[in-house]
Amino acid sequence: MSDIDSLVERCQRGELAAFTDLFRLYESQAYRLAVTILHDEQDAEDAVQDVFLRVFERVKDYRGQSTFKTWFTSIVVNTCRDKLRRRKVRRALSLDWIRGKASAHDVPGEVDQRQQQEQLWQMVNSLDEKYRLPIILHYVERLPCQEVAQILEIPTSTVYSRLNTAREKLRAASQSAGQPISQSASQAEMLTS
Numbered sequence: 001m002s003d004i005d006s007l008v009e010r011c012q013r014g015e016l017a018a019f020t021d022l023f024r025l026y027e028s029q030a031y032r033l034a035v036t037i038l039h040d041e042q043d044a045e046d047a048v049q050d051v052f053l054r055v056f057e058r059v060k061d062y063r064g065q066s067t068f069k070t071w072f073t074s075i076v077v078n079t080c081r082d083k084l085r086r087r088k089v090r091r092a093l094s095l096d097w098i099r100g101k102a103s104a105h106d107v108p109g110e111v112d113q114r115q116q117q118e119q120l121w122q123m124v125n126s127l128d129e130k131y132r133l134p135i136i137l138h139y140v141e142r143l144p145c146q147e148v149a150q151i152l153e154i155p156t157s158t159v160y161s162r163l164n165t166a167r168e169k170l171r172a173a174s175q176s177a178g179q180p181i182s183q184s185a186s187q188a189e190m191l192t193s
Helices: 003-012 016-038 041-061 068-087 095-099 107-126 129-140 145-152 156-176 187-192
Strands: none
Touching: 003 016, 003 041, 003 068, 016 041, 016 068, 016 129, 041 068, 068 129, 068 145, 107 129, 107 156, 129 145, 129 156, 145 156
């Protein structure tokens, strides 16, 4: 039995200390994903609170049919979807927070890369949710397509299809904007750097 399975079992028995440990273990992952989906730090903080309330209420229902990470990530995604439905407004993502890096080397090159990254995120944010979420889960969260399918409750083949369609839409949007994404850096690398 893995450490996480043991921790989940303790949570299912109602041990509050175990739930605190689970919170510490998954809080930053939940927050990062929530910010990526919601594009707002305050909304992400609220979503993380809602996520852990749901986990606390539902952990006894977890049966191990998928990994705990997949089960947990689906709660984060569904909580964020609920927030998006209520809010129905998308705002641009602050890349300063995601990068969290100080530039020290090639300033013009980094400025160019940042501009391309911002352009790519704007294009990703303009995609319909059915294309945007697979891109975020696969390229940013680095989840395999099978887990993305479980989280979104769609067939794996649909995930592949939506990722392909999303990439085509991003390529077309990039070309129509007259500023194709640099060939030297892949789109996936730009989303996660």
